[in-house]
Amino acid sequence: MNHDNSRNLFDLALQYIPGGVNSPVRAFKGVGGNPLFFKSGKDAYLIDSDDNRYVDYVGAWGPLILGHLNSGVVEALHDQLKIGLGFGASTEGEIQIAKKICELVPSIEKVRLVTSGTEATMSAIRLARGYTRRDIIVKFEGCYHGHVDGLLVKAGSGALTLGEPDSLGVPKAYTDLTHVLPYNDIEAVKSFFAEKGEQIACIIVEPIAGNMNFVPPIPGFLECLREVCSENGSVLIFDEVMTGFRVALGGAQAAYGVTPDLTTLGKVIGGGLPVGAFGGRADIMDHIAPLGGVYQAGTLAGSPLAVVAGLAMLDQISQPGIYEGLNEKAGVLLAGLRERAAAANVPFTTNQMGGMFGCFFSEEESVTRFEQVTACNIKNFQTFFHGMLDNGVYLAPSAYEAGFISTAHGDAEIQHTLDAAEKAFSLINS
């Protein structure tokens, strides 16, 4: 495949943008080579700046559950563009999407819109601290909750991809208040809370860890978090920016039957436009300004464009059968990948829920711990990534990211992907 235009655009981007990208994980540092520049997308496909076509499993990192340029979302945007881009004042649409979110996620009694997942988690943490009047927070190694100062500690996603799980520029005073525990380690949670429980403002957790690839909670892990938070008056925050409306209509909390006190959302609820949200128990949310003393604000919060796109997305994914279809398609894809890996004698395993999945170049039967993720064969992943790219399949350019399938992926796209995988796996032992 010819990537001359992407190469030229990257050289130009490097003159004006740090690292040539506006978000580190796009830089291909996790796979080697230069990042691609894309110019369009339609349904399950992306077109890059050299007119190469790919079946896309990144989906803008999760939002595009209905594929690129979904007609319902585009139509809603066209209608909104005729009447206004934004007013810095309230609109009816904000009530509609807030109501829809509260209906679809029962634990959310009240919700505040923001413009990114980072803003959502930052605000939820501040709210938990303001509500409990406590400072210490708990997160888990390998989880990523956006680039919030106090959460850039042993973080996943781009931080892990670049091998910098802790960031420069974050004062020690901030990270001293963040306690990091191993994901899925029930005993570690119990002993930490036995010692410090009454000092803990909150736990923030990805109910499925999608930023160290795809690591599901082991039985009892989420229930343990719920129990220790209830016992100690700490706030349980499920960061469902990635899993919300992705793994199930009510998110991972619906799939696992564990109810958090607060939930953060993003990605899917914006239909591809910048939206985040945090919401949960009304008695906690009512501590947010202007009602309560926890300040939080945003110029573009509740942007009418993002709201109509999000509403069009939520209306469509609320239809019966959507998640069963995504689950089935992802299941067929992953079974096919496992078959082809085995045929090529490549150690390979997968995890999946709904339209979200993870692929690991690992001997492990199942991957449930951070150490198992970081022990995966990175070189095999990199060879596979480029083999797939050269055969028209675009995967996340990092071994620490999840994959996403959309309603626009059909049998043809899955077959194309499996045919590409057969070639890509064969490169590994050649």
Ligand code: KE4
């Ligand atoms: P944003 O600020 O990037 O909108 O959301 C931060 C965030 C919060 N919580 C979870 C669970 C997330 O996955 C994210 C962002 N996800 C990454 C991909 N793993 C965004 C991609 C990127 O950083 O470019």
